[in-house]
Amino acid sequence: MPENGVYQVLDPSGRLREGAKPVLDDEFVLEGLRWMLLSRAFDSKATALQRQGRFGVFSPVIGQEASVVGSAMAFEPRTDWLVPQYRELPAYLMWGFPLVKHILNLSGNPVAGRIPDDLKMLPTQVSLAAQLPHAVGLAWGLQIQGKEGVVVTYFGEGSSSEGDFHESCNLAGVTGAPIVFFLQNNQWAISTPRSFQSAARYFADRAAGYGFPGRVVDGNDLLAVYEVTKEAVDRARRGEGPTLIESITYRMSFHNTTDNPSRYQDPKDLEEARARDPIERIEAYLRERGMWSDEKAKEYRAVAAQEIEDALVEAQQAPRPEPAQIFENVFAELTPRQAAQRRELLGE
Amino acid sequence: MAQLTIIEAIRAAILHEMEEDERVMILGLDVGRLGGVFRTTDGLIEKFGRKRVFDTPLAEASIIGSSIGLAISGLIPVAEIQFLGFTHQAFHQLGQQLGRYRYRSRGRFPLQVTVRAPMGGGTKTPEFHPDAIEAQFVQSPAIKVVMPSNPYDAKGMLIEAIRDPDPVLFIEPERLYRKGRAEVPDEAYTVPFGKARVAREGEHITLIGWSAAVEVCEHAAAKLAEEGISAEVLDLRSLVPLDIESMVASVVKTGRCVVVHEAPLSAGFGAEVVATLQEEAFYSLDAPIARVASYDTPYPPATMENLWLPSSARVVNAARKTVNA
Known part of the structure; x- marks a missing residue:
């Protein structure tokens, strides 16, 4: 554990930190990278289409892929529930939500975008933090009925200023509900910087006030995010209650397609963030282990592009709402x- | 058949539904060991335990918000908010979230949730407690808003609410909680939503009210009878769904109408009633419809509340004017 308390397995260049022993086998890491690349490719494609007026407003995941994918990998979608906010596309896909339905929701056709009945996933939420008490109630209800399953809910550091965040953590602490609060600290709430949201050293420090552990992790380190989340999931499964995880990452793009970060963001910050790109980091790690090459990168990107293309075509053919x-x-x-x-x- | 107060009728309804269906649970402030600040849940924690009768932290938004998740997990939550005025602090979870969940999930997650809260003044409660804000919830179009005015309806409508597959805001008339008893069947029964009740039959004018205002209308009708004015009293019982048919039928019969509510006049639900009647019964009206409501000021301190709340005297005056118009 580094001295500043932020858990890290890989340094920004993708090298294992001294003494670190990754718990994920290479195939699993490769699978994680596949989701990250799909997410990145979707964001680029959707942004291009939006700029041509062929796609609605949306919020890209760019820069946060390791944070979302690494955490989602720690859950078991057959038994565990996903309670999203709105910037976690790869998690929805990992739960089995079809990309075409995501596209339909973004295009204003939620009728065709309904969550399939067999998926343990709630709709995305743009009334920020309002999903958190739902997640707690869901976890608490599973606990009351002795049903298996852990709940994960995603939100940002901005959302954690809402009253719903505090009420939810408090109720989760009191009930001991099996839930993981996954706070993605991407440094920005539209134009409002992290320092304006809270005077706390870490957002995760707040967990102490609710009587459960808080962990801080390098959100651009896929392996570290997975490990910290897995620990929290295991705790919840053992009946030991909630955990608050602060995943420190960086929103490497706009808040959503209506936003213009050049009005408030220092280009130097963005440059620095790009040097910590989560995809490059895990690619370097896998390359070092002989699991990644330029050819593989090309192949994975091509597969992702095709998957997106197919979903876009299918979305166009979906029935329009009556x-x-x-x-x-x-x-x-x-x-x-x-x-x-x-x-x-x-x-x- | 027993003679019950509204409090006892509510307790009987919850008790019955909890015995009948083990998915039903209650949560809220002080609902357990204390039995609720008004004792509506008295004795339930002893019978059903803390898992099903849960004293929550003092936080209204998470009482409603967690009820959404509890329902998704397979339970049937009956949440209590101590006073309707405290739903100010849960407003976004009630209308926007609880009310819209079936719609926003395109039918994947209907929510069988009941939220109970007492409403209204006349008992000298502190600031914010008595606020009659029922109309605010009607603007959230996917939550039912129902308001019994007597023990029989309280039991039958609460059982209906708990069994309803959709969220119901069940507003109780605090001032009438222990005021008088009425016959209430021992067995379970339901009173369907969207059916107004003729509380008193009359010929010359219709007085429309809901919740504790029904009692005000009944007092006024008794006084008007002494003057030879025969007033019909219509208890709307539910604002969503609204029984337009019964409102129209009564006004077509009498040709005159006064609407009475505890909320301030402007944009109160009375405005909706009047607008609906002029659309549906304009040619049967012999006089403009009058409204008697609280004044458009914040709720006054307790010593002045009786000047502010709609009184039977004000209803009688309005009815006289309408009849003589």
Whole structure:
């Protein structure tokens, strides 16, 4: 453990830190890299399409791939629940959510973007931190009923200023619910820097106030993120309660496609962040172990590009929502007034 | 058949549903060892234990927010918020989150959640406790808002709420909690939402109210009867769904109407009632519809609340004016 308390397995150049012994086998790491590359490729493609007016507003994961993928790898999607915010695309895919449905949601067609019934995953959340009490209730409910499963919920350092964050951590501590709070500290809440959010040394330090452990990890280090998360998952599975993980990373792109970081971001900071790119780090590590090469990199990128292309084509072919669907899933049964409004809309 | 207060009727409903279905649990401030600040959950922790009767930390947003997750996990939470005024601190979890979850998940996660809270003034509670903010929730179109005014409805509507596959905000008339008893069947029964109740039949004018305002209307109707004015009292029972048919039928019959509510006048639910009646029953009206509500000021200190709340005297005045118009 380095002196500053931030857990790291790989240094920024991809070399194992002295004394570090990676727990993940190479095949598993390679699988992680595959998700990271898919995520990065999707962000570039979607940004290009958005700039051409062919895609809606979205928030890229760029720079946070190790943070999202490394943490998600520590869960078992068959039993564990994912409670997302909105900047965790590879985690949704790892849970089995089809990329085409993600694209449909971003394109304003949530009807076709419904989460399949067999996936243990809640919808994305843009009312920030509002998902956290849902995650706690879900974990607590599993615990009450003696059902298996751990809950992970994602949010950012900005969201952790919301009251919902504090109420949720407090309730999780009191109930001992099996949950992992995964805070991605990407240094920015749109234009608001990390230093404006909290005077605490680490966001994870707040866990002490709720009576459970907080861990800080280098969020650009896939191996470290996995290890720290796995430890928290195991704790929760053993019935030892919640953990707050602060994953220190960097938002290497805009907040979303409407944002212009040049108004508030020092280009030097971005340059420094790019030198700590999580994908390059894990590529270097695998290359060192003879598991990665230029050919492999090309091959993986080509597969990712094809997967994205296929999903985009499939999304274009999805049925467009029907007007009547405005009135679907409001209640099990519409009120008489809603039913009358539906008839009015449909000209019945 | 027993004579029960509203408190006892509510307790009977929760007890029955918890015995009937082990997925039903209650959570909220002081609901366990104390039995609730009004004792609506008295004796339940002894019977069902702490897993199903949970004293939560003092944090309304997470009481509602965690109920969402509890429901997704397979339980049927009945959350208590000590006073409706305290839902100010849970507002985003109620309307936006609880209310929209079926919709935003495109039907994947319907939420069978009941949120109970007492509402209204007249008992000299401290600031913020008595706020009648029911109309705010009607603007969140996917949560049911129901408000019984008597023991029979309290039990039947609460059982209906707990069994409803969708979220229900169950608002209780605090001032009437222990005021009088009424016959309540021992067995379980439901009172369907969206059916108003004719609390008193009349010919000359319709008084429309909900929650504790129904009692105000009934007092006013008794006084008006002494003057030879026969007033019908309609208890809406639920604002969502709204029983437009019964409102219209009564006003078509009487031709005159006064709407009474405890919330301040402007943009109160009375405005919705009046607008609906002028759309649906305009040609049956013999006079403009009047509203009697609290004034458009913050809730006053307890010593002045009776000047501020709609009184039966103000309802009688409004009814007289309407009848003589």
